[in-house]
Amino acid sequence: MINKLKTTIDFIKKNIDADDYAIEARVKDSLDTRFAQNRITQNMSGVKFSIDVTLYYGSKSGSVSIDQLDEYFILERLANAKTIALHTSEDKEYIPSEGAKEFLDYNNFDQEIADLTVEDHLVIIKRCVDNALEQDAVVSGMVSRHIINSFLTTKNGFIGENNYTIFEHSMTIKKDERETRVSRSVIRKKLHDIEAMLAELNTNFQAIDKANEMLPCKIPVILRPQAVIDIFSFMSWFMDRRGADLGMTPFSNQIGKHFFGKDFDMCSTLDDDRIMRQAFDGSGLLNQNTEWAKDGVLMNLPTGKSYAQQHDLKYVNQPFNIVIAGGDKSEEDMMKMVDEGLIINRFWYIRVIDGKSGELTGLTRDGVLYFKNGKVEKSVNNFRWNEIPHDMTRRILALGKQVVNDTHSIIPTMLIKDFTLVDNTRF
Amino acid sequence: MELGKIAIDYARSLGADFADIRIQRTKREFIFVRDLNVKRFNNDDSYGYGIRVFKNGAWGFAHNKIFTKDAIIDTVKSAFNIALASSEINKNFKLQLTPERGYIDTYKTPVCIDPFSVSPKEKIDMLLEINRTLLSYNDIKQARAMVISQNDHKILINSDGSHLNIDTTYVYPSYTAVAVNSEDSQSRSFNPGATAAGWEHVLDLRMLENADRVAREAIMKLNADSLPGDKRRDLVLNPDHLALTMHESVGHPTELDRVLGWEADFAGISFATPEKLKNYQYGAKIVNFTANNKLAGGMATAGYDDDGVPNQEWQIIKDGILNEYGTTRDTASFIGQTLSRGCNRATNYYDMPINRIPNLYMEPGKEECSPNDLISAVDEGVMIEGQGSFSIDQHRINFQFGGDMFWEIKNGKRTRPLKKILYRSNNPEFWNSVEAIADKRFWKSWGVNNCGKGQPGQTGRMTHGASPTLFRNIMVGGSK
Numbered sequence: 056m057i058n059k060l061k062t063t064i065d066f067i068k069k070n071i072d073a074d075d076y077a078i079e080a081r082v083k084d085s086l087d088t089r090f091a092q093n094r095i096t097q098n099m100s101g102v103k104f105s106i107d108v109t110l111y112y113g114s115k116s117g118s119v120s121i122d123q124l125d126e127y128f129i130l131e132r133l134a135n136a137k138t139i140a141l142h143t144s145e146d147k148e149y150i151p152s153e154g155a156k157e158f159l160d161y162n163n164f165d166q167e168i169a170d171l172t173v174e175d176h177l178v179i180i181k182r183c184v185d186n187a188l189e190q191d192a193v194v195s196g197m198v199s200r201h202i203i204n205s206f207l208t209t210k211n212g213f214i215g216e217n218n219y220t221i222f223e224h225s226m227t228i229k230k231d232e233r234e235t236r237v238s239r240s241v242i243r244k245k246l247h248d249i250e251a252m253l254a255e256l257n258t259n260f261q262a263i264d265k266a267n268e269m270l271p272c273k274i275p276v277i278l279r280p281q282a283v284i285d286i287f288s289f290m291s292w293f294m295d296r297r298g299a300d301l302g303m304t305p306f307s308n309q310i311g312k313h314f315f316g317k318d319f320d321m322c323s324t325l326d327d328d329r330i331m332r333q334a335f336d337g338s339g340l341l342n343q344n345t346e347w348a349k350d351g352v353l354m355n356l357p358t359g360k361s362y363a364q365q366h367d368l369k370y371v372n373q374p375f376n377i378v379i380a381g382g383d384k385s386e387e388d389m390m391k392m393v394d395e396g397l398i399i400n401r402f403w404y405i406r407v408i409d410g411k412s413g414e415l416t417g418l419t420r421d422g423v424l425y426f427k428n429g430k431v432e433k434s435v436n437n438f439r440w441n442e443i444p445h446d447m448t449r450r451i452l453a454l455g456k457q458v459v460n461d462t463h464s465i466i467p468t469m470l471i472k473d474f475t476l477v478d479n480t481r482f
Numbered sequence: 483m484e485l486g487k488i489a490i491d492y493a494r495s496l497g498a499d500f501a502d503i504r505i506q507r508t509k510r511e512f513i514f515v516r517d518l519n520v521k522r523f524n525n526d527d528s529y530g531y532g533i534r535v536f537k538n539g540a541w542g543f544a545h546n547k548i549f550t551k552d553a554i555i556d557t558v559k560s561a562f563n564i565a566l567a568s569s570e571i572n573k574n575f576k577l578q579l580t581p582e583r584g585y586i587d588t589y590k591t592p593v594c595i596d597p598f599s600v601s602p603k604e605k606i607d608m609l610l611e612i613n614r615t616l617l618s619y620n621d622i623k624q625a626r627a628m629v630i631s632q633n634d635h636k637i638l639i640n641s642d643g644s645h646l647n648i649d650t651t652y653v654y655p656s657y658t659a660v661a662v663n664s665e666d667s668q669s670r671s672f673n674p675g676a677t678a679a680g681w682e683h684v685l686d687l688r689m690l691e692n693a694d695r696v697a698r699e700a701i702m703k704l705n706a707d708s709l710p711g712d713k714r715r716d717l718v719l720n721p722d723h724l725a726l727t728m729h730e731s732v733g734h735p736t737e738l739d740r741v742l743g744w745e746a747d748f749a750g751i752s753f754a755t756p757e758k759l760k761n762y763q764y765g766a767k768i769v770n771f772t773a774n775n776k777l778a779g780g781m782a783t784a785g786y787d788d789d790g791v792p793n794q795e796w797q798i799i800k801d802g803i804l805n806e807y808g809t810t811r812d813t814a815s816f817i818g819q820t821l822s823r824g825c826n827r828a829t830n831y832y833d834m835p836i837n838r839i840p841n842l843y844m845e846p847g848k849e850e851c852s853p854n855d856l857i858s859a860v861d862e863g864v865m866i867e868g869q870g871s872f873s874i875d876q877h878r879i880n881f882q883f884g885g886d887m888f889w890e891i892k893n894g895k896r897t898r899p900l901k902k903i904l905y906r907s908n909n910p911e912f913w914n915s916v917e918a919i920a921d922k923r924f925w926k927s928w929g930v931n932n933c934g935k936g937q938p939g940q941t942g943r944m945t946h947g948a949s950p951t952l953f954r955n956i957m958v959g960g961s962k
Contacts, residue, residue: 088568089937091744094540094575095568096812099938100560101545103832105528117602118524122547132527139523142602144610146519173567180571195746197937227747236747301623303660303667403750404873408884408961409902411667416882416904418875439873439880439906441961477712478906478957480880482753 056082056104057204057216063124064208067108070133073140075111076210077152077338080104084202088176091195093184098173110136114149117141148361152209153339161325161332163219167244171200171222179249183226186253190260192233196226213339219331221462222247227421228260233434235259235400235422238281240461242331259400262431263422269435271476275396277389277426280458280466282419283379285402287321288464289415290444291374293407294347296358300366305413305445306356314353316449320380321348323372329459330376342372351448381467382454389453389470391429396470397438398424398431408441416441418480439478447471486639489554493535494641496562500536500579502640503554504788506831509598510632515609517617517625523602530831535561538569539576541812545832578815580822582791584643589785591651592778593680597631600681605629608690609657615693616659621701623667627657629684630676630931636788644790652678652781652943654931655689659697661704668901670700671886673868675725675928676943677779699887699899706899708960709864709890715958716863716891717905718856718950723866723885725928725946728844731909732764732771733944735878736798736806737825738813739837749935750876753909754804756817762804765913770845771799773808775824780841781929781943782827788835791824798842802914810837829940836936843927843947847919853950856918858894864903864958865889865896871904882906884961902961915956920949 060080067078082104089097109118110133117139119132176198187194201221208214224247225238237256241247278286299306306314315321323345325332335341338360346354358371386398397419405417419437426432455468486503493501507529514522530547535558542565546557569576609627616625631653638646654676660669672692677683719727734740735752743751754762775782775793786792789811797805809819810826828835857865868886875881888900907915927947935942 085938087938090571091746092575092742094572094577096577096739096744097541097543097834097836098564098568099543099545099834100564101532101557101832103530103545103547115520116523118522120524120526120528122528122530132525135525139525139602143523143606144520146521148519148521173564177567177571184571193743193746195743197747199937225747229743229746234746301660301667302662302664303624403876406871406873408871408904410669412961414961416871416873418873418880420876437875437880439875439882441882478880478882478908480875480877481908482877482879482910 056102057206060104060106061206063106063129066126067129067133070130071110073110073112075152077109077207078106079205079207079337080106081205085199086171086173086176087197087199088180089197090180092193093187095180100173108133108136110140111149112140114145114147115140115143116146117143150361150364152211153213155212155214156341158334158341161334163242163331165220165243168200168220168222169202179224182249187228190230192228192230194226194228197223199223207339209339215335215339217333224252226256228256232265233260233263235263242462246329246459259422262424263434266436267433268481269425269479271438271478273473273475275393275452276471276474277386277396277398278469278471279398279400280460280468281401282399283469284377284460284464284466285405286415286444287379288377289405290413291377293410294356294374296356296368296371297362299356304410306353309353310356312353313351315348315351315445316451317351318451318454319348319351319448322346322378323374323376324378327378327465330465331462333375336372340370340372342375345372347374376463378465379467380454381457384453384455384470386455386468390426392453392470395427398426412443413445414441414443437480438476440475441477442475485549485551485554486637488551489533489558490639490641492555492558493562498535498537498562498641500641501534502638502790503531503533504828504831505531505637507635508632508830510630511598512628512630513605513609514628515606515613518610518613520606528830532828532831532834533557533561534834535565536579537562537565539578540565540568540572541577542568543834577812579811580814580820582642582789582811582822585786585790585792586645587785588647590649591678593651595681597651597653597681598633611690612657612693615690616697619697619701621661621663621704622659622697623662624660629653629655638786638788638790640790642790646786646790648784648786650678650784651680652676652929652931653681653684655684655687657689659700661700663704666704668700668704670696670703671868672696673722676781676931677929678781678783679779702899703887703901706901708900708902709958710960712957712959714955716860717953717956717958718853718860718863718865718891719953720865720867720950721926721948722868722928724948724951726869726872727883728842728946728948729839729930730872730874731878731881731912732798733839733842735909736808737837737839738807738809738817741807742813742816748937750878753877753879758804760803760805763802763914764799764804764910765802766916767802768847768919769799769802769913769916770797771842772845773798773823773840773842775840777841777945779927780945781931782838782841782945787824787826788828789822789824789826791822794824796823808837808840813837827942829942833940836940838942839933839944841945844919846922846925846949849921851918851920853920853924856920856950856952857891857896859918859952860891861893863891864900865891866903879909903958904961905956905958907956912953912956915953916951917954918952922949924949
């Protein structure tokens, strides 16, 4: 299909007279199977594609998407883009499209994922349902496989292609008030081990009992990798040089300073093939290995190319993946380091409370365990927390080994002192 | 449409228990202006069809955008094979569809001025002028303005004999001023929500006339105090704020798919379980929530849902008691209902419909009561306008909300602006704390165009509404 779209792009190029342009074609072939309460509730398949065209006349632009390939339709859409561009106002921050570049072809494509069928999904789901039935429980979840091809070209000569596959599997087991979840999202099928996932699910499920009431407080917490990435991926969304320079975020004037705790290192890397590596972004700018925090010092903030040019700064890409440095402590070691605390599996519904201070709110989800004197004592209710992530890194007491958490992150478990719980879920 | 008939006939010939084809074209225009620069003027157009086949208690869904007889036959075959394979897993846990008759009908959102016929220049000029007004204040460091216009044309044909031709349009403009000083940064927005209407609605909103007030309130908020510490206080919540609170704490918990646990792995489930129907005190006795997919201007108003079920009006909460859910043809039978309430909707042609919140609003108070009457009944409290931070647990019990503008109430009077205010509560505490609701003169609607749900993710549309409402004794405080 992508080759057919490339032919269409040739036709598009012949029929535009813009000063500059960027054209991106995208094809996504997905198979998504949702299950709930031990039955399949949705099972969906299809290929969708589109070509996004942005035309520039001077510093004015108009964008359209094209998803029908007959020539009449394409010409009508191109005329639409031109009309928009000619009648709009200028973008004084316009920069010309990217030119030809050389870059490495990272291999994010896995034939084993591409070959997965509906029947393969059903085998996985049947195994999940059988496991739940053995425990007189119900299971809900999702199995998905995606094959994605994208192709970007510009008037100034950039040509780049990304082909990748993603396999996702999640499951939540539930019986009465007990519920917990395990999920994996991988770019190589060999990183998906259903028996390991079920063993983790069952271990967590057996550790959870009726949720005992516990009041909110400041308390040490062991954040499992999913909980850690939940917080720091959210924080990364408002890491931005423009916003920082305007004084809108906590990152203002902090580059080069000990903004984080000394044990906090975070980067984006093109060197680890277990997670997604993309050579360029959606406008053809090349991604590079980027340190965001090193020994607690804020090293970089994403900086758009036009903003960088205006302010004599270097362009810095977005965090295209997130790797947080780990340590060597196990959960058992961490439980022995503090008198008492909570083990948190995952967070939910994180939102910004205050953009300037960087304060976030969210809730625990899928099982909270209370430990004391080095041992898990009971499961407790869910909590609401309000925390400032960079401030939280100053309270890191220990780091666990890194794990590949999903397609875009490698994350350790963290032991954090005085985590701020502000409310509990009670009914 | 001939191709639709081919799809249904072929699905029948394969032995489908039920089948439908939804042919959908979505046109969407998005314009975004920041600091006098037109950052995005995008016109999307997606066109294709989704086919559902129901066989032996299981669904199969396949989508395509190639409109040939062979492609349609292949897509039906794919949906049928997926359903058949899925039914093996479901053999002891079958889905059931409630019955529905066939309808031949059309629906079109009343539109005076087609938003796609308005010139790009007119739209851009309006957004730029708003930018200029906001940026004319020194303390406003960033101005953002946007407008979305969308039209969806659906043809739904199913094996019940329905042939529906549905054409909906909505517009959604908004803008934000960000005020910054050396200590803090605060924003204020003009955000009227989305409305099923044409460009005439945008003109009626008097957007530019409000820009000066919005800029001044952003600066006022920047220089305001917060409240020291958490404390139980009274709240007067305006309709443009309450829309989101009711969406999260009443709308989602009463979607039957969540109640049944179908979203347990992702969006979450609901505390409002079926044994609570007709007996659970969800709110105070004066609290009545009406679902109404026939609401004029309602974002969910479309004549029929994507199950081919006609739009209806019913009560979700009646005199404070949980009365009913929003249901679909594949969920209703699980609680013994014989008909669906028509809440199955998909976003794009390639999305399978899912159980959605209907247009859902709180009825105004029956007694004569104004917002000033509510304020004068408060000794110590906060009035909140607009929307800010929002977060709720996966059972829809524990929630925390911020807002866009806050006013302190002292001894029955609105006294000074505040910032960084949050309130925290749990269902059922919150809705049972309602003491008074302003009357129908003050009722306003607020439309949602981006309700995230489903895997793969979809953005649903619905409208909420309320009159200003007084809540007693809620935990209110400032952020850190």
